[in-house]
Amino acid sequence: MPVEELSEFVDKLEKAGELKRVKTQVDTNLEISEILSRVMYSNGPAVLFENVKNYDMPVLGNAFGSIKRLEIGLENSDFTEIGQRIVDMTRMEVPSGILDKLRKLPELSKITDIAPKLQKSGPVTEVFEESPSFEKIPILKTWPKDAGKFITLGLAATKHPETGVRNLGVYRMQILDRTHALMHWQKHKRGAHHYDIKKDSGSKIEVAVIIGADPATVFSAVAPVPEGLDKYVFAGITRKTGIKTVKCRTVDLEVPANAEMVLEGYVDPSDIRMEGPFGDHTGYYTPPEPYPVFTLTGIMRRQKPIYLTTIVGKPILEDAFIGKVIERSFLPLIRMFHPEVVDFAMPAAGWFQGMAIISIKKRYPGQAKKVMMGLWGMGQLSLTKIFIVVDEDVNVHDMNDIIWAVTTRSDAARDVTIINNTPTDTLDPASPTGQSWLKTWNRCHPEDKGRRISKRDSGTCKIR
Numbered sequence: 001m002p003v004e005e006l007s008e009f010v011d012k013l014e015k016a017g018e019l020k021r022v023k024t025q026v027d028t029n030l031e032i033s034e035i036l037s038r039v040m041y042s043n044g045p046a047v048l049f050e051n052v053k054n055y056d057m058p059v060l061g062n063a064f065g066s067i068k069r070l071e072i073g074l075e076n077s078d079f080t081e082i083g084q085r086i087v088d089m090t091r092m093e094v095p096s097g098i099l100d101k102l103r104k105l106p107e108l109s110k111i112t113d114i115a116p117k118l119q120k121s122g123p124v125t126e127v128f129e130e131s132p133s134f135e136k137i138p139i140l141k142t143w144p145k146d147a148g149k150f151i152t153l154g155l156a157a158t159k160h161p162e163t164g165v166r167n168l169g170v171y172r173m174q175i176l177d178r179t180h181a182l183m184h185w186q187k188h189k190r191g192a193h194h195y196d197i198k199k200d201s202g203s204k205i206e207v208a209v210i211i212g213a214d215p216a217t218v219f220s221a222v223a224p225v226p227e228g229l230d231k232y233v234f235a236g237i238t239r240k241t242g243i244k245t246v247k248c249r250t251v252d253l254e255v256p257a258n259a260e261m262v263l264e265g266y267v268d269p270s271d272i273r274m275e276g277p278f279g280d281h282t283g284y285y286t287p288p289e290p291y292p293v294f295t296l297t298g299i300m301r302r303q304k305p306i307y308l309t310t311i312v313g314k315p316i317l318e319d320a321f322i323g324k325v326i327e328r329s330f331l332p333l334i335r336m337f338h339p340e341v342v343d344f345a346m347p348a349a350g351w352f353q354g355m356a357i358i359s360i361k362k363r364y365p366g367q368a369k370k371v372m373m374g375l376w377g378m379g380q381l382s383l384t385k386i387f388i389v390v391d392e393d394v395n396v397h398d399m400n401d402i403i404w405a406v407t408t409r410s411d412a413a414r415d416v417t418i419i420n421n422t423p424t425d426t427l428d429p430a431s432p433t434g435q436s437w438l439k440t441w442n443r444c445h446p447e448d449k450g451r452r453i454s455k456r457d458s459g460t461c462k463i464r
């Protein structure tokens with residue numbers, strides 16, 4: 001049976017020795033993030049902060065910060081299986097006659113098994129706040145120069161305005177006041193695409209932000225699934241069982257019935273404000289940029305929800321492990337389009353988007369370029385800065401093997417291709433738009449071990 005909800009995941013992590021509870025009072029303003037970053041940089045456990053200053057809600061961080069925890073959450077130790085299930089579905093033969101249909105019934109029923117199941121109510125419908133406010137939620141400020149508090153692991157649910165295909169994406173949200181926050185969906189992401197279509201017709205887009213859900217649904221929101229694939233269906237593929245959903249109260253969207261909390265609202269294209277700075281996945285503060293405003297219209301929640309969060313910064317932090325599972329699970333899909341691909345790695349130190357190494361079974365001259373161009377045309381891989389293509393005998397997960405191959409089998413003048421004016425990640429500190437970027441990581445990176453941490457807003461930092 002898949003893990004159905006966050007509290008069940010917490011129990012399982014605790015039983016496996018993968019979670020620590022902190023009962024001492026901690027502050028959402030820089031203190032929890034300081035503790036979490038130290039725990040993450042030292043490969044520590046998930047942490048449940050049970051006594052959060054000024055809030056009546058526990059905060060869970062680093063829940064996905066190891067492969068073991070992801071194996072527990074997704075009930076799987078071979079993540080390539082996830083992508084393989086999608087590939088198998090595309091190859092499923094359509095039955096012709098009645099006998100054939102009966103023969104293929106078990107296979108066909110697998111498709112209905114993974115579909116989301118709409119229910120009238122669920123744990124998340126226990127409470128509805130008609131006068132909602134972000135102020136009751138223990139949202140963190142992560143880095144000293146961040147523009148404020150940011151929701152970092154909310155799953156933004158939208159519907160494609162024309163096809164109705166449901167999407168979930170993790171896009172950070174900067175809190176502005178009780179009911180307004182900035183929605184940082186980058187231009188290349190699906191949420192922003194849905195928003196752009198609505199904007200063109202002059203209307204607002206309904207959005208529901210899910211805080212805390214079963215691990216497969218959280219994973220689905222981060223996964224760059226193939227275009228047109230419903231993320232709720234993808235969550236079902238990941239769990240091998242469809243998720244349960246309920247309808248929101250103030251917007252026409254479905255959300256996971258087992259969620260901890262759902263922030264309902266809309267994003268208005270006529271209300272654009274500056275977002276950031278924010279200490280980002282690269283280890284640099286992303287400078288302020290314009291993003292649209294989310295207006296909160298209602299909160300659905302459990303009686304006693306857990307606030308699920310994470311912190312981002314110079315790799316390697318929690319997001320790296322989710323990225324690893326994405327890398328493994330998407331290998332079969334990459335092979336579906338490029339069968340010569342043997343293996344594929346996106347090193348965490350390159351914040352995943354930065355670099356990919358691909359090994360291929362080469363059959364003809366120029367094939368490395370063919371694969372490279374093909375991958376540069378696949379969804380979010382278009383944002384990858386550097387591809388290194390190696391022969392099949394090179395282990396893409398072994399940096400020594402890669403450096404050996406690059407230095408013995410390539411000639412830079414002949415083998416390097418540089419392409420200008422391609423899509424680029426707005427997070428990239430070296431992007432051609434070149435602004436000055438500040439480092440975030442001075443205060444807690446292992447390289448700074450032993451250095452005195454400067455006095456921050458929250459005073460001294462407690463680590464237990």
Ligand SMILES: Cc1cc2nc3c(=O)[nH]c(=O)nc-3n(C[C@H](O)[C@H](O)[C@H](O)COP(=O)(O)O)c2cc1C
Binds near residue numbers: 167170188224
């Ligand atoms: C912790 C975390 C924070 C993220 N924050 C953002 C963000 O602020 N904006 C964004 O566009 N993508 C962000 N992402 C990446 C997206 O979630 C990811 O690209 C996802 O595939 C987007 O879904 P989509 O392809 O359905 O749009 C974040 C990912 C993680 C793990």
